[in-house]
Amino acid sequence: MPDFETDSNLVQEYKYGFFTDIETDTIPKGLNEEVIAIISAKKNEPVWMLEWRLKAFRRWQKMKNPDWAFLDMPEIDFQDIHYYSAPKEPVDMKEMDPELLKTFERLGIPMGERDALSGVAMDVVFDSVSVGTTHKELLEEQGIIFCSISEAIQKHPDLVKQYLGTVVPPGDNFYAALNSAVFTDGSFCYIPKGVTCPVELSTYFRINAADTGQFERTLIVCDDNATCSYLEGCTAPARDTNQLHAAVVEIVALENADVKYSTVQNWYAGDEEGKGGIYNFVTKRGHCRGRKSKISWTQVEVGAAITWKYPSCVLEGDGSVGEFYSVAFTNNHMQADTGTKMIHVGKNTSSTIISKGISAGYSSNNYRGLVKVVEGASNARNHSICDSLLIGRDCSANTFPYIESEDDSAHLAHEATTSTISEDQLFYLKSRGLSEEDAASMVVKGFCKDVFKKLPLEFSVEAIKLLEIKLEGSIG
């Protein structure tokens, strides 16, 4: 068993900071071709998949951990990580380990089919494996495939082969290459032509075991005229060592397809002194391959010691649309460097970026984004709004908007503001009977409203509550 010591104070502050004591099947620390072969074998993968992984690994070995974001972090020892950890008992929805079930109850995740009316189909990834997907039958009726990526590799190899790595190639960047070599689980969604997915598809990621990296891989394919909305949530126990989460998410939108991807990221962020917490280094990219397709990213980032990710859209199909809506909250010693890339390739493509960064404590919160219009992408349009709100004097916020336009017909607009919560706003609200914390929380929520309203309704309520909890104690 991994040794387990949680500071009770930490748990109090971070509601999801508990650890589930279950027996696990964990492979020894370290990374080499043998470890990758073991992972692949544990997943009963076909040979082509193992070869794909090994190729990515060899690529990764030649790459360097990028340093352009100037994040303040110690060097990561990639040999000091467990690359696979799974609950020992075979996981069956009906006979789930009671400890696991308890975990999901504490996390507020409906795992039983009795929650069929909740309107969300859920896939849950616990450390390195998917432990169950709900609503399978309802989805199958419509021809929708929603399962763990491991299952998809076995049952739908052609689809996986056709799309995996086509949006984020294995050699795309250091962490994408690492992920391609060692990814353990994640979700796979395929929405067939003309189908509007009747429920929200959702994956919940939980890191439980100590010194374990979570490398999930998610692939969403929306065929012609299909629509889906996908949600992702994440938590981890409070530990005083850092843990690595390096995911890759790929979305493919074919002709006239519409994909909405929402994230509420609440990884453990470390303690007040900045000890512990998750490194959240994620590559998320969508490819609007078909005409008039649309991909929309909405993210609420309130956790993780370091967040480093840029959910992006490649707008290849003529008339395709990319959107990025983001709220990133940092507190204590958290660091966030997040934003998006909108690559306009097709004609008449448009993109919208709304980023709201809130920094408190000693944290640093950066928006970094690229809007690129390639030659021949006529009539591309982009509108970017990047606002930062500072709480207190010791935090920082920066905006790095990069614009590269090779086509004269592009219309690109960028607005950016940095503000603090003003004394006058606080005094006004307090004079109406609201406490200082309620007043500040109200100002912050108002600041984020344009993003929150893009979230699916239930998620939006959760996200607002979550932000309220995070704001507590960060004001004054």
Next chain:
Amino acid sequence: MAYLEIKNLHARTGDIKILKGVNLEINKGEVHALMGPNGSGKSTLSSVIMGHPDYEVTEGDILLNGESILEMDPDERALAGLFLCFQYPVAIPGVSISNFMKKAVDARHPEGKAPAGPFLKEMRENMDYLDMDKAFANRGLNEGFSGGEKKRMEILQMMMFKPSIAIMDETDSGLDIDALQVVAKGVNKMRGPELGLLVITHYERILTYIAPQFLHILMEGKVVMSGGPELVKKLEENGYDWVRDQLAATV
């Protein structure tokens, strides 16, 4: 003992002394007007009563219902029954009026949560009374409001929060006659044995709509003259120079 007692109040901001011994007593059921030339300390007085952090009370006291409020935060003062109609209400972008109102009404509710139905009904009725469009409730608080809209919003809050003492800080400034009448209509509806009102103003105009029983004149950080409605007329005819002459004569 009056419901609101301001005793020998001295206050400053930074090194600048603004209030230099203000005395004022307001009871529930009374309407007082406070007038004075620019820079006499009128707005400072309202800010100090409400507890603005920029001002420091150096001497004297403010008692509400017999208890000193000087150590209380603005939110505690509000919940104790004080209300300030701001001269320049600030915008809180993205926070809808209905959301804000509900939070503020909840804060006053004994169980911490006012039932939504009656709350909405009351707000709708009050908005109607102030000629405010229903759609207004979904707008961001004071976000992009005209001067008249902002002041109506202040009166709407006063009607919803039902304070025991309300201070109107130059509510009439920048209002056209129509907006002024609507504001006065709201205020007059609130008048009664449960409300003590202090109307701070620069112009007599508002006092013809909200007839005060008492008028006080503030000069150089002190109330220098008090009287009944007849004083309003005298001031209107003779201006502040007359007040200065009178003061000089008594010295």
